[in-house]
Amino acid sequence: MTLEQHSTIRTPSWRETARPVAERVDALIAEMTVTEKIAQLYGVWVGASADGEDVAPHQHDMNDEVDLDALLPAGLGQLTRPFGTAPVDPAVGALSLMRAQQRIMAANRFGIPALAHEECLAGFATWGATAYPVPLSWGATFDPALVREMGGRIGADMRAVGVHQGLAPVLDVVRDARWGRVEETIGEDPYLVGTVATAYIQGVESAGVIATLKHFVGYSASKGGRNLAPVSVGPRELADVLLPPFEMALRESGVRSVMNSYTDLDGIPTAADPRLLTELLRETWGFDGTVVADYFSIAFLRELHGIAETWTDAAAAALAAGIDVELPTVKTFGTDLVRAVEEGRVDEALVDRALGRVLRQKAGLGMLDADWSPVPAAFGGSDAGGSSAGDISADAVRGRVDLDPPENRALARRIAEQAIVLLRNDGVLPLTRATRIAVVGPVADDPYAVLGCYSFPSHVGVRHPEVPLGIELPTLRDALATEFPHAEIAFAAGTTIDGGETEGFAEALDVASSADVVVLALGDRAGLFGRGTSGEGCDAADLTLPGSQQQLLDAMLQAGVPTIVTMLAGRPYALGSAPERASAIVQTFFAGEEGTGAIAGVLSGRVNPSGRLPVSIPRDPGAQPSTYLASTLARGGDVSNIDPAPAYAFGHGLGYALSVWSDAASSAPEMPADGAVTVSIHVGNAGERAGAEVVQLYLHDPVASVVRPVQRLIAYARVPLEPGERVRVSFEVPADLAAFTGADGRRIVEPGELVLGFGRSSADIVATRSVRITGEPRVVDHTRALHAEVTVTRGR
Secondary structure, eight states: OOHHHHHTOOOOGGGOTTSOHHHHHHHHHHHOOHHHHHHTTBEEOTTTTSSSOOSSTTHHHHOOOOOHHHHGGGOOSEEEOTTTSSOOOHHHHHHHHHHHHHHHHHHSTTOOOOEEEEOOBTBOOSTTSOOOOOHHHHHHHTOHHHHHHHHHHHHHHHHHTTOOEEOOOBOOOOOOTTSGGGGGSOOSOHHHHHHHHHHHHHHHHHTTOEEEEEEETTGGGOGGGOTTOOBOOOHHHIIIIISHHHHHHHHHSOOOEEEEOSSEETTEEGGGOHIIIIIIIIIITOOOSEEEOOTTHHHHHHHTSOOOSSHHHHHHHHHHHTOOBBOSSOSSSSHHHHHHHHTTSSOHHHHHHHHHHHHHHHHHTTTTSTTOOOOOGGGTOOSSSOOOOOSOOHHHHTTOOOSSOHHHHHHHHHHHHHHOEEEEESSOOSOSSOSEEEEESTTTTOGGGGOOTTSHHHHTGGGOTTSOOSSOOOOHHHHHHHHOTTSEEEEEOOSOSSSOOOTTHHHHHHHHHTOSEEEEEEEOOBOSTTSSSBSTTOOOSSSSOSTTHHHHHHHHHHHTSOEEEEEEESSOOOOTTHHHHOSEEEEEEOOOTTHHHHHHHHHHTSSOOOOOOSSOBOSSTTOOOSSSSOOGGGTTSSOOSSOSSOSBOTTOOBOSSOEEEEEEEESOSEEETTOEEEEEEEEEEOSSSOEEEEEEEEEEOTTOOTTSOSEEEEEEEEEEEOTTOEEEEEEEEEGGGGOEEOTTSOEEEOSEEEEEEEEEETTEEEEEEEEEEESOOEEESTTOOOOOEEEEEEOO
16 A cells, blocks of 8 residues: 555544534435435344234234345444343343444444344343332332432443443323323322433433433323323323423433324324424424334334325324334335435435434444444443453353342332332231231232333243243242241132132131231232233223222121231222221332332331322222313312322322421512522421331412312422431422413413412322412413422421
């Protein structure tokens, strides 16, 4: 090579890390063909067509065989679930992913790797990884800091094996608990959902992994609580209930990806709605990350929604709306779309717009740098430096990666313990003197009873019965035997979860008759698409306990033995006469791999329960909300927004410590419409053991107008309290939090009386403070999510 030839070989400008990312991306796009551009906008799902039941809607209808050899020379945008499709040793999976990346980089002329994504709704959804409590349990903790810590651990585990993006959290606000995916949500209150989800995202993103907000927007508001059903809500409900968690997370978490909802909103499928995906999300809120399609949702524009005649029509509609990436595999972004762009039938500018977002995200991960390495941290790499793992064999690495270390399990235990909600206790708990315990119920001896549908064992593992679970899952029966080593414990299932059998009642009653106390374990089996009683596609006609569990509950209460109803469920259920007749009711929502030990600890008193309900418990199994406003007939007192007469309201929860609330105060009797006021209350622990109180602050309006909810949570503080300790909890409340939604969807602050209520729950307001808002009415920028600043002062 001559000196002249050598001088002409230089690093492409898009590889130059000193240049601004936007310049690098523009330079790369300018060099790409249409085929190469579109190849960066889809993923592939290797192995998803194997025999077995669906783990995504219509999976086997939509998932065509992919010819990787034909695709890879053009490049590849994403790899779908390399760990979460089948059981694989984590280290072997990391090695396989590394080699797949090497193959992808070698095949395309730019050497661009694929971005790998996985599910992480209740932990990294792969074999052997920690199964944390489901999001509904996160909400029950009322502890964003704890959830942030969990998000960091989940993100670190994914990053260690080469995963770049996690498809969580769910920010859907659930108001109809018949919907099967209640367990995946954080609760029924927008503020709780927004604060807890934001903390989870901050944790995941702090580990260098992209979190994904889903499902934008309205999925949980489907008609009849049915999966994939249409949504019809007005601008007020959209602005007050469904949008605030998404906006809060986008403004405060640094999240880098959003996933669209399957649903249509007022007749327009979200996947083809530029008002949501472009005008609101990007132009109003300023989001600059990627919008990824929920699995097959672009194809559903043709197959389910019927608004597109061809796959290319569907692809064009999605690109125009603002979707950037087709997941989980190439269906509509294939060769027909390439041809349509080349022929001018689809505007290439739409492809370039999506491509720019995808490449900027890859650049942010270092994936466009010349020294980016596919060697994951588990093998000594960094995902962004020239490390090489050399010639590694699967046998050499098998067992080297532990995704369920003691630190993870300890955190899972803390979350489970804080998420348990004690609904009722007539004094039977804690069990300090029981010597004979009858354990009855269909979930008491089921290791899966603590797992949600997106845990790996329930989501994928059940399709591979020949493979061990991969994690320790003690049953409640096992946990009680450990917790009460000197007690005589007898067991009878009584019935199955949803089979409806009653033949086992006699045995259950016989076991109960000789016991000091009955622990009656009732609940759900998580599954997918009708294979469970809770989970995606497992919607319920009403909130009656599945199978004959209600009859078993009635029989146990009638027997006269003190009965502790212990719920291991994915949604709230009506419990008949149990709120009046049971000795105690303990509510858990799929509390994860450490959940049964946490429940046993609450029953023994080792754990002082401090969870609060993230969803109300209905009194009537058929009572479903038809509006986000309380019934006019129910406005005679302090009532829930959702169910005018719940058995237990949002925010309710008991403990073994005695808390005393007193001395509510405000800093001023009035504030201007653009000002703020501080309200505070003393909370003390008059008991003999440490505990925690959750101080909830509501906009309190028992005679609300038609545009105002009766109660709206605007702030909360989880406060640990030692015996005899007394603290003052203060909230600085900006007037903007008093805004209500006008008929045009704008948020308005008006002069008038503002009543702030300190509550133990939405239906238990301990004290109120009235503040007068003065000045001129003012409009708050759209649904701007604002916080009340919280201060806890001890020793006063």
